[in-house]
Structures are given as structure tokens and as C-alpha cells.
Amino acid sequence: MSHTAIDSRKIIMTAIAWGIGLLIFFPILWTILTSFKTEADAIASPPMFLGFDWTLENYTEVQDRSNYFQHFWNSVVISVGSTLLGLLIAILAAWSMAFVPAKGTKNVLMWMLSTKMLPPVGVLIPIYLLFRDTGLLDTLTGLVLVLTLINLPIIVWMLYTYFKEIPGEILEAARMDGASLWAEIIHVLTPMAVPGIASTMLLNIILAWNEAFWTLNLTAAKAAPLTAFIASYSSPEGLFYAKLSAASTMAIAPILIMGWFSQKQLVRGLTFGAVK
Amino acid sequence: MATDHSRIAARFMISPAVLLLLGWMIVPLSMTLYFSFLDYNLLSPGMEEWIGFMNYEYFLTDPAFFAALGNTFLLVAGVLVITITGGVALALLLDQPMWGQGIVRILVIAPFFVMPTVSALVWKNMFMNPVNGLFAHAAKAMGLAPFDFFAHAPLFSIIMIVAWQWLPFATLILLTVLQSLDKEQLEAAKMDGARKMSRFVHIILPHMSRAITVVILIQTIFLLSIFAEILVTTNGGPGYASTNITYLVYAQSLLQFDVGGGSAGGIVAVVLANIVAIFLMRMIGKNLEA
Amino acid sequence: MGSITLENVTKSFGDVEVIPPLNLEINEGEFVVFVGPSGCGKSTLLRLIAGLEDVSSGSIAIDREDATSIRPARRGLAMVFQSYALYPHMSVRKNIAFPLKMAGLEQADIDKKVDAAANILNLSDYIDRKPGQLSGGQRQRVAIGRAIVREPKAFLFDEPLSNLDAALRVNMRLEISELHQDLKTTMVYVTHDQVEAMTMADKIVVLRAGVIEQVGSPLELYRKPANKFVAGFIGSPNMNFLSGEAAQKHGAHTIGVRPEHLACSRESGMWKGTVGVAEHLGSDTFLYVTLNDGSNFTVRSDGNVDLNHGDTVYLSAEPENIYRFDENEQAIG
Numbered sequence: 069m070s071h072t073a074i075d076s077r078k079i080i081m082t083a084i085a086w087g088i089g090l091l092i093f094f095p096i097l098w099t100i101l102t103s104f105k106t107e108a109d110a111i112a113s114p115p116m117f118l119g120f121d122w123t124l125e126n127y128t129e130v131q132d133r134s135n136y137f138q139h140f141w142n143s144v145v146i147s148v149g150s151t152l153l154g155l156l157i158a159i160l161a162a163w164s165m166a167f168v169p170a171k172g173t174k175n176v177l178m179w180m181l182s183t184k185m186l187p188p189v190g191v192l193i194p195i196y197l198l199f200r201d202t203g204l205l206d207t208l209t210g211l212v213l214v215l216t217l218i219n220l221p222i223i224v225w226m227l228y229t230y231f232k233e234i235p236g237e238i239l240e241a242a243r244m245d246g247a248s249l250w251a252e253i254i255h256v257l258t259p260m261a262v263p264g265i266a267s268t269m270l271l272n273i274i275l276a277w278n279e280a281f282w283t284l285n286l287t288a289a290k291a292a293p294l295t296a297f298i299a300s301y302s303s304p305e306g307l308f309y310a311k312l313s314a315a316s317t318m319a320i321a322p323i324l325i326m327g328w329f330s331q332k333q334l335v336r337g338l339t340f341g342a343v344k
Numbered sequence: 345m346a347t348d349h350s351r352i353a354a355r356f357m358i359s360p361a362v363l364l365l366l367g368w369m370i371v372p373l374s375m376t377l378y379f380s381f382l383d384y385n386l387l388s389p390g391m392e393e394w395i396g397f398m399n400y401e402y403f404l405t406d407p408a409f410f411a412a413l414g415n416t417f418l419l420v421a422g423v424l425v426i427t428i429t430g431g432v433a434l435a436l437l438l439d440q441p442m443w444g445q446g447i448v449r450i451l452v453i454a455p456f457f458v459m460p461t462v463s464a465l466v467w468k469n470m471f472m473n474p475v476n477g478l479f480a481h482a483a484k485a486m487g488l489a490p491f492d493f494f495a496h497a498p499l500f501s502i503i504m505i506v507a508w509q510w511l512p513f514a515t516l517i518l519l520t521v522l523q524s525l526d527k528e529q530l531e532a533a534k535m536d537g538a539r540k541m542s543r544f545v546h547i548i549l550p551h552m553s554r555a556i557t558v559v560i561l562i563q564t565i566f567l568l569s570i571f572a573e574i575l576v577t578t579n580g581g582p583g584y585a586s587t588n589i590t591y592l593v594y595a596q597s598l599l600q601f602d603v604g605g606g607s608a609g610g611i612v613a614v615v616l617a618n619i620v621a622i623f624l625m626r627m628i629g630k631n632l633e634a
Numbered sequence: 635m636g637s638i639t640l641e642n643v644t645k646s647f648g649d650v651e652v653i654p655p656l657n658l659e660i661n662e663g664e665f666v667v668f669v670g671p672s673g674c675g676k677s678t679l680l681r682l683i684a685g686l687e688d689v690s691s692g693s694i695a696i697d698r699e700d701a702t703s704i705r706p707a708r709r710g711l712a713m714v715f716q717s718y719a720l721y722p723h724m725s726v727r728k729n730i731a732f733p734l735k736m737a738g739l740e741q742a743d744i745d746k747k748v749d750a751a752a753n754i755l756n757l758s759d760y761i762d763r764k765p766g767q768l769s770g771g772q773r774q775r776v777a778i779g780r781a782i783v784r785e786p787k788a789f790l791f792d793e794p795l796s797n798l799d800a801a802l803r804v805n806m807r808l809e810i811s812e813l814h815q816d817l818k819t820t821m822v823y824v825t826h827d828q829v830e831a832m833t834m835a836d837k838i839v840v841l842r843a844g845v846i847e848q849v850g851s852p853l854e855l856y857r858k859p860a861n862k863f864v865a866g867f868i869g870s871p872n873m874n875f876l877s878g879e880a881a882q883k884h885g886a887h888t889i890g891v892r893p894e895h896l897a898c899s900r901e902s903g904m905w906k907g908t909v910g911v912a913e914h915l916g917s918d919t920f921l922y923v924t925l926n927d928g929s930n931f932t933v934r935s936d937g938n939v940d941l942n943h944g945d946t947v948y949l950s951a952e953p954e955n956i957y958r959f960d961e962n963e964q965a966i967g
């Protein structure tokens with residue numbers, strides 16, 4: 069193949085790939101653009117791509133009308149809270165399984181993963197009733213608990229695979245050096261596993277942020293995170309495309325950015341390490 | 345690495361995770377099982393009575409169940425077909441030498457990070473709406489009549505939305521696997537005179553096959569439980585045209601307050617998911633050995 | 635301070651008994667080397683002493699006090715691991731200071747001791763680096779530094795030099811020997827390399843499949859191996875063995891001759907053979923000879939030997955240099 073043949077092939081590939089990439093990304097781009105239009109421009113025919121009057125009023129109005137930041141904050145509390153709680157529980161479990169494996173360890177791991185396969189509708193009613201009777205319905209505490217539990221298997225699994233890569237001799241050295249179990253976990257294991265723990269954290273915040281079964285079914289208004297808040301746009305009155313877009317843009321922006329950073333962990337975490 | 349001391353500590357430290365998950369699985373699941381044998385409606389509390397398998401009989405003979413079962417299957421199968429074929433094609437494309445590959449990758453992966461309610465509403469209103477949606481504008485521009493997606497093809501529309509969300513996942517995983525393919529193997533095949541198509545069939549596809557199974561099984565688990573997308577677009581309608589099992593159980597229990605019937609449906613969903621899950625566990629188990 | 639006594643110690647992993655009942659006395663200040671082929675249980679034995687594994691039965695005493703169920707940290711022993719096991723996220727200073735910090739020492743004391751150790755080990759220039767920025771030899775020194783600051787009753791080394799290249803290994807071998815001269819602390823050193831064992835040990839413990847085959851000083855083992863296994867394991871190149879008729883002549887089931895005890899001649903000798911390969915190193919010559927009965931002998935000769943591939947050669951040894959073994963591989967006489 070000559071030089072120009074390779075180059076023209078590369079040019080064609082670049083064009084096709086960018087075309088398809090932009091096509092797939094277009095709904096997001098369109099949402100972002102629409103969020104800066106007036107409601108009238110948002111439904112103008114023919115559609116306006118860039119030549120409209122840019123405005124920020126949708127953003128302020130979404131906040132004024134519906135207390136947007138309350139829901140945003142709920143999302144933050146639920147996703148970060150459930151992730152931290154999950155990490156705390158999972159670090160201990162993963163330490164045990166990675167460094168003191170017993171005969172049944174593999175089965176315990178498998179069983180933990182299998183709980184992830186339990187379809188949520190199978191336990192929807194009891195959880196709903198238990199939450200109703202204990203006053204956990206529509207509370208952040210309740211959602212943090214549920215999301216911790218549904219993501220715990222993934223957290224345990226990811227940490228387990230990261231811990232597995234840390235040589236046991238280093239922990240033994242710490243033990244010889246007089247470290248107690250806590251000192252071993254806090255001063256040696258955790259700092260060494262920081263990259264793994266950070267990735268796990270990132271992925272789980274994303275999963276919890278976008279979780280849309282429990283958050284929709286267990287909240288009404290007070291504790292509703294963004295998933296549930298956005299769902300309230302499904303029965304609109306009047307002009308609302310621009311405001312829907314503004315609310316959506318704010319809801320997805322932080323997670324989109326986090327997601328771009330955590331592509332690798334996504335593959336590892338969601339496939340339970342079956343694909344590396 | 346194992347003295348009695350550390351073994352005892354290990355038992356102790358693994359127990360919160362085990363107990364929590366055990367509680368999460370066993371307590372509500374056995375409650376669901378129990379409710380499924382009761383005539384139990386939230387609107388008439390205190391009137392619960394044991395009715396044996398009646399709820400199952402009603403649920404499993406209800407035409408809505410068959411509609412939902414069929415829709416669940418179509419939804420899962422439709423999304424799988426689109427995402428797997430699309431994912432393989434996109435992975436092959438993104439693996440080619442090009443400029444700005446990293447940026448294209450970021451563009452392609454983006455939909456996966458959009459929360460389900462946002463993507464469903466954006467598609468429903470800004471693209472598929474028969475009056476103001478972009479598709480309607482496009483149809484009018486070409487002199488065609490706009491198509492009312494959710495009225496006439498509700499399930500298809502939902503499949504498209506969900507496929508858009510999951511295409512990135514399949515692409516990302518297949519691309520990761522493709523990039524791990526030993527390029528010398530391909531060059532050797534080239535030297536041996538293998539044409540593009542036969543390189544794809546005999547080398548690339550087998551290399552990706554395990555990852556494809558993983559993608560299929562993981563997506564299936566998630567796709568069986570699609571909920572938010574239906575809730576904010578069609579509410580399962582018109583009629584039961586876009587109701588899946590998950591949504592049916594939700595509607596029965598939290599909209600009609602029929603706890604007994606909903607629970608029976610929940611157990612059916614668990615059984616169905618288990619059949620799928622068994623395959624998945626087998627496979628991941630094998631990977632654990634490797 | 636620093637004697638270690640193992641009494642009827644056994645260790646099983648599940649159903650597999652890795653160490654059958656074993657007794658061993660390590661005296662204060664001794665440099666003891668456990669040597670044996672890979673997988674024979676050296677590390678396991680060391681880890682039992684360290685307390686990183688529980689014994690299945692038997693007891694371990696340190697300074698005559700029972701330590702069998704004492705936790706590793708409380709045994710007063712320091713260990714240097716094969717992989718060095720440095721804490722990758724800590725600087726050299728923090729690595730060495732870690733055991734002192736765990737012991738709850740004052741910061742000023744810690745600094746003093748760390749600086750002293752760094753001085754001894756020539757680490758002062760690297761004290762603020764992370765282990766990832768050090769060479770293999772430097773990492774090894776940090777691991778040793780971390781061990782010596784604790785002023786332990788004994789040092790345990792698990793193949794500490796096996797990850798170093800050959801030249802560095804010789805250097806570190808000397809450094810560890812010197813350290814032992816200076817500190818006079820008991821050292822228990824595990825290796826599969828008999829050269830390390832011969833050059834460093836006061837006392838060598840030869841292990842095979844968890845069983846002690848022989849205990850003794852390097853020269854004792856060289857001169858009076860208790861059995862064929864020890865005879866073949868100690869000494870480099872390995873001892874040559876002959877069995878059958880040639881051995882029966884000497885009233886043994888098997889006889890052995892060390893390569894350095896063989897004399898060659900072109901005319902006559904005890905065993906006739908053909909030179910396969912001749913390695914002329916200048917100072918020495920190594921000959922690989924195939925005897926007429928098909929067995930292979932290695933010969934170590936002086937640099938002046940002028941034999942080459944295909945030459946016929948006669949080998950012989952002085953009677954006192956012929957080791958004799960019975961059918962149970964035990965030494966005779």
C-alpha cells in the first residue's frame with residue numbers, strides 16, 4: 069500500500085467515525101442547545117440549530133419553580149452516601165476474601181454477585197411496605213440504605229479484584245512490624261489500594277446517580293433525587309422543552325464528566341472482571 | 345497468611361456484608377412469597393386471607409401477562425440485536441486508525457451516563473413528538489406525514505431509546521476486547537492470504553465471542569428490569585402494548601394496590617430472571633477459574 | 635537474647651503435611667541457613683517461626699519462652715521478604731520508621747534511629763524517595779533497614795537475594811555477613827542456593843520435603859554428608875554418582891566423587907570415558923565426560939589440562955575422597 073492510500077483510508081475512516089459519533093451524541097448535544105433557547109425557539113419550525121437568542125433564563129426558572137437544587141442535593145447525598153457506606157462494608161469483606169481466603173470464599177463471592185441478579189420487582193412490595201411502616205418512605209436514609217445494598221456486590225467484587233493484585237507479603241510485613249489489624253488496613257492496605265478504591269467509588273456514584281427503579285418507587289417529593297424529579301416532566305403543561313432541557317443538562321452534566329473518566333472501570337466493574 | 349487470629353478477624357469483617365445481603369435477599373423475598381398466597385389489597389387493609397395459588401392462577405392466565413411476557417421478550421431481544429450488531433460494527437470502526445479517536449470514543453460512550461428518565465423524556469418530546477419533535481420536522485421537510493411513535497409503535501420506540509442507552513456499553517466492552525487482540529495474529533493471517541471477511545469470521549469474531557456472551561447476559565439482566573423508560577413515556581400503553589413484566593407488577597401492586605397479585609407477579613419475575621442468571625453465573629464462574 | 639527452639643513442630647495445609655514432626659535448636663547469635671530445593675518447606679518453616687502461620691502441633695520457644703500462640707508482632711522478630719514487601723506509598727524514611735511508629739515511639743527517637751540505620755546501610759541520599767524510584771539493591775537495603783531499627787531478637791530472611799542480579803547478589807551477601815558480624819544478632823536465612831548457604835552460615839540446615847536431612851557447619855556438610863541427598867546438594871558443581879558394579883567394588887550401593895577430587899589422565903585410571911564438552915576458564919577447566927557405562931561425570935581440573943571434545947580420558951580419585959552410600963542412600967562409614 070502506498071502512503072496516499074493509507075492516508076485516504078484514514079481520512080475516510082475519520083469522517084465515518086466522527087459522523088457516527090456525532091449522530092450518537094446528537095440527542096445530548098441537542099438537549100444542551102435547547103436548554104439555552106426560549107421556549108418558543110425550542111419548538112420553532114424549522115428547528116433552530118445555532119442561530120437563536122441564547123438565554124440562561126431556563127436554568128434560573130427551573131430552580132425558581134421547582135427547587136431544583138434540593139433534588140440535585142438529594143442525588144448527591146444518595147449516590148455519595150450509599151457509595152461511602154458500601155465502601156466501608158466492602159473494604160472489610162474484600163480484605164477477608166482477598167487475603168484470608170477460605171474454602172467457601174469463591175462461593176460467597178458468587179452468591180454475593182447473584183443477589184445483583186434479583187429483579188427489583190421481586191422485592192418491591194415488601195420493601196415498599198417495610199419502608200412505609202418504618203417511616204423510611206421518601207427519606208434520604210431509606211434510599212441510601214437500598215442503594216447501598218443493591219450496589220454492594222459490585223463494590224465488593226471490584227475491591228476484591230483490586231486487592232488481589234496487592235501482594236500479601238506487604239500486609240504480612242506490616243504485621244511483623246507490629247501493626248494491628250486496623251493499622252494494617254488503614255496505614256497499608258487502603259493507601260495502596262487508593263486507585264482501585266477511587267475507581268470503584270466513581271463507578272458506583274454513577275450507578276447510584278442514575279438508578280431509576282427504587283428512586284422512583286420509594287420517593288414522593290421531599291427525598292426525590294433528579295431521576296424522580298425529571299420524571300415529573302412526563303406530564304407537562306404548556307411550553308416546557310427548554311426547561312426540560314435545562315433540568316436534564318444539569319442532571320447529566322456531572323455524571324457525564326465522571327463517566328468519561330471512568331470508562332475503564334465501567335468495563336471492569338459491570339462485567340465483574342470477565343472482560344479486562 | 346493465615347493464623348487462627350487472622351481467620352477469626354476475617355470472619356468478623358466479612359459478616360456485615362454477608363448479613364446485609366442475606367437480609368436483603370431473604371427477608372423481602374420470603375415476604376413476597378408469603379404475600380403471593382394472600383388475598384391482600386392495600387385499599388382494604390385487615391382483610392387478608394390465604395387463597396393458595398389463586399394469585400398465580402389469575403396472574404398467569406391474565407391476557408396482560410402474556411402481552412407483558414411477549415413485550416419483555418421483544419424488548420430484550422430487540423435491544424440485544426441492535427446493540428450487539430451495532431456494537432461489533434462500532435468497535436471495528438473505532439479500532440481503525442483515525443484522527444481524534446479518543447474524542448469519538450467519548451461521544452459514543454456518552455449516552456450510557458444519561459439517566460433513564462432524562463433519555464426517555466428527551467427522546468419522547470424532542471425527537472419522537474409528532475408535532476414538535478425533530479423527526480416530525482424532518483418528515484415534514486421531506487413532504488411526509490409525521491409519525492406518532494408512541495401511539496403507533498410504542499414498544500418499538502422504547503426499544504430504540506433503550507438501545508441508544510446500551511449501545512455504548514456493548515461498544516466499549518467489545519472495543520476493549522478488540523484492542524487486546526494480538527495484532528501479529530492478524531498480520532500472520534494476512535500473510536497467509538486470508539481476506540478481510542475471513543479474517544473477521546475466523547480470528548476477530550472468535551476473539552470477541554466470550555465478550556459478546558458477557559454483554560448479552562449482563563444486558564439481559566438489566567433489560568429484564570426496564571422500568572423508568574416505560575413509566576415516563578407510555579405508562580405501559582396504549583392498553584398493554586408497551587407493558588413488560590416489571591411494569592406490570594409495579595402497576596398491579598402500586599397502582600391497583602393488589603399486593604397479592606403483584607407479589608405473585610414478582611415471584612414469576614424472579615423465576616424468569618433466575619433462569620437467565622444461572623447461565624450468567626456459570627459463565628462468570630468459569631472466568632473466575634481462568 | 636535470640637535463641638529459638640522448635641519442638642515436634644508440624645504443619646499441614648488441609649490434608650497435606652508439609653512439615654512432619656521437626657526439632658531444631660537455633661542458638662543465640664548464630665547465623666543459621668535453611669537450604670533445600672524449591673517447595674521443600676523452607677518458607678513455611680520460617681513463617682511458623684515468625685508467627686505468620688500457626689503450627690499444626692508442637693511448640694516454638696523464643697529465648698526459652700513459649701511463643702507458639704504469640705502474635706507475630708509480639709515475638710520480637712524482624713523479617714525481610716523475598717519481594718522486599720516495602721510499602722510503596724511511603725518514602726524510604728517512612729518505611730523504616732513504620733515499625734517504630736507502630737511501637738509508639740516518640741518522633742524524635744524515631745528520627746534518630748531511622749537516620750542511624752540509613753547511615754549504616756548507605757541510604758541517606760535516598761531517604762525521601764519512594765521504593766518505586768530505587769534499584770533492587772537499594773530496596774533490599776531499605777527492607778533490611780526496616781528490620782534492624784526494631785532491634786529484634788532475631789532476623790528472618792526469606793530468599794532475600796533471589797531477585798537481584800548475580801553481581802549484586804555477591805555484594806549483598808557480603809553486606810549481610812558484615813551486618814551479622816556487627817550486630818551479633820541471631821539470623822535465620824532461607825535460600826535454595828547452596829553457595830549462599832556455604833558462604834554465609836555458621837550452621838546449615840538441609841531440608842527435603844519438610845524433613846531435616848542434616849544440620850552442621852558448612853565444612854562438616856561438605857566433608858561428611860549424612861546421605862546422598864546432602865552430598866549431592868552441597869558443593870558446586872554437584873557430586874558425581876555411580877552405582878552398580880563400579881560401586882560394589884567399593885562395598886557400597888552408590889558411590890560419589892566430587893568434581894574437584896577427580897584426576898584425569900590420558901593413559902590409565904579407575905574409570906574410562908570420552909570428553910563431551912571442555913570448558914576452559916583459564917583458572918579452571920570443566921570437563922563433561924561420558925563414562926563407558928553411559929553415566930556422566932563432571933570434572934574440575936586446573937587450567938593446564940589440554941583435553942578436548944572426543945578425547946579419551948581416564949578418571950581416578952583418592953580412596954578417602956570416595957563417598958559411599960547404602961541402598962537407603964545413607965552414608966557408610
Ligand SMILES: Nc1ncnc2c1ncn2[C@@H]1O[C@H](COP(=O)(O)OP(=O)(O)O)[C@@H](O)[C@H]1O
Pocket residue numbers: 345647652670671672673674675676677678679
Ligand atoms: N498457604 C498454603 N496452602 C497450601 N499449601 C501451601 C501453602 N503454603 C505453602 N504450601 C505448600 O507447602 C510446600 C512448601 O512450600 P514452601 O514452604 O513455600 O517451600 P519453599 O519455601 O521451600 O520453596 C509446597 O508444596 C507448597 O505448595
Ligand SMILES: [Mg+2]
Pocket residue numbers: 676677678793
Ligand atoms: Mg520459599
